[in-house]
Amino acid sequence: MIDIGGHGVGPQQRLLLFAGPDVIESEEMVHRHAQRLKQLCEKLHLPLVFKCSFDKANRTSVGSFRGPGLHEGLRILKKIKEEVGVCILTDVHETWQVPHAAEVADVLQVPAFLCRQTDLIVAVAKTGKVVNLKKGQFVSPQDMWQAAQKAVQAGNTQIIVTERGASFGYGHLVVDMRSLAILRNLGLSTCFDATHAVQLPSAEGGKSGGERAFVPVLARAAAAAGIDALFAEVHENPDAALCDGPCSLTFEMLEHMLAEVLAIRKALKHE
Numbered sequence: 001m002i003d004i005g006g007h008g009v010g011p012q013q014r015l016l017l018f019a020g021p022d023v024i025e026s027e028e029m030v031h032r033h034a035q036r037l038k039q040l041c042e043k044l045h046l047p048l049v050f051k052c053s054f055d056k057a058n059r060t061s062v063g064s065f066r067g068p069g070l071h072e073g074l075r076i077l078k079k080i081k082e083e084v085g086v087c088i089l090t091d092v093h094e095t096w097q098v099p100h101a102a103e104v105a106d107v108l109q110v111p112a113f114l115c116r117q118t119d120l121i122v123a124v125a126k127t128g129k130v131v132n133l134k135k136g137q138f139v140s141p142q143d144m145w146q147a148a149q150k151a152v153q154a155g156n157t158q159i160i161v162t163e164r165g166a167s168f169g170y171g172h173l174v175v176d177m178r179s180l181a182i183l184r185n186l187g188l189s190t191c192f193d194a195t196h197a198v199q200l201p202s203a204e205g206g207k208s209g210g211e212r213a214f215v216p217v218l219a220r221a222a223a224a225a226g227i228d229a230l231f232a233e234v235h236e237n238p239d240a241a242l243c244d245g246p247c248s249l250t251f252e253m254l255e256h257m258l259a260e261v262l263a264i265r266k267a268l269k270h271e
Contacts, residue, residue, distance in 0.1 A: 002159075002160065002189055003158075004016065004107060004130055005049070007047035009130075014046065014047060015046060015228070015261070015262065016228065016229035017048050017049070017229070018089055018191065018231040019037050019048065019049075019233070020037065020052045021033050021248070022233050022244040023052065023054075023056050023067040024054055025067075025242050027079070029236075031084070033050075033234065033236065034050050034086055036251055037086075038084055038085070038086055040258075044258055044259070046258065046262075048086055049089045050080065050084070050086040050087065051088075051109075051233075052077065052089075053067055053073075053090060053091055054069060054072070054073020054076075055067045055068075055069055055073065057111075065242040067243075070097055070101075074104045078104045088104060089108075089132060090104070090105045091111050092110070093114065094120070098123040098124055106130060108124045108127060109134060110131065110132070110133050112136045112137055112164055112196075113137075115136040115139065116136065121154070125154035125159075126155065128156060128158075130159075131156060131158060131159045132162055132191065133147055133160070135163050135183075137164070137166055137173060138166070141179040141180075142186070144161045145188065147161075148161060148186075148188055160190070160191050161188045161189065161190055161191070162190075162191040162229075163191070163193065163222075164196040165199070171200050171201055175222075177225045184226060189228045190227050190228050191228060191230065191231050192218070192229075192230055193232075194218050194222065194230060195210075195212070195231070195232050195244070195247045195248060196244070198210050198212060200246070210248075211246070212238065212246060212248065212249060215247070215253070215257065216256070219257050223264040226268075232257070233247060234249045234254045235248040235249075238250060
């Protein structure tokens with residue numbers, strides 16, 4: 001069984017929450033978000049992994065905000081981990097970033113656009129950290145078994161696969177809830193990324209849009225389908241966020257959504 005900070009991840013275990021702002025905007029901002037999320041998860045008795053990126057390398061426009069970069073970003077995340085007392089997830093885009101990120105993060109994430117990059121998956125797996133493989137918008141759930149096997153053959157079975165929707169024409173994603181069942185039937189621990197699933201890629205000219213009102217709808221459906229973890233981006237002021245604001249939830253929206261998701265899981269005896 002996968003273990004993150006003493007919490008098991010899998011069937012009949014408490015739902016794991018990956019949550020946080022999309023990117024580090026400032027040290028103070030990240031600290032506030034981590035504190036509020038920890039308080040919320042303690043209230044709801046949920047294990048939390050705080051997620052945030054030090055660099056957004058796949059932005060729509062070259063002029064888009066990317067974050068503070070590897071070294072400054074990891075310094076901030078390490079401080080958050082120590083001071084707030086939360087586990088950390090961050091994503092890596094290149095193999096040279098992996099050993100540095102592994103010194104801080106409990107979970108290393110392979111971004112959706114890079115889910116077929118063998119060298120990156122192997123490098124992440126060899127750290128021994130939990131691996132979160134985002135399912136590419138362009139691959140089937142069955143294809144993710146092959147991606148996961150790259151990590152397994154590198155000696156790491158601590159793998160979570162995250163569904164985040166599939167490309168449907170230009171500027172839209174759709175979520176096939178069968179994907180979650182397929183992933184679990186393949187023996188993979190599954191997570192649903194409720195916020196990126198409502199993203200509208202490149203829909204706002206030089207940046208992506210989103211439909212945050214539909215995030216709770218998809219999260220409820222995923223909870224009913226069966227998931228081991230839920231991924232959500234949250235921001236104290238989504239409309240002013242420097243990345244993925246249209247997809248991000250307010251803290252109030254997140255709390256309400258989690259209450260609904262937990263009620264569904266309780267009714268279905270998923271934990």
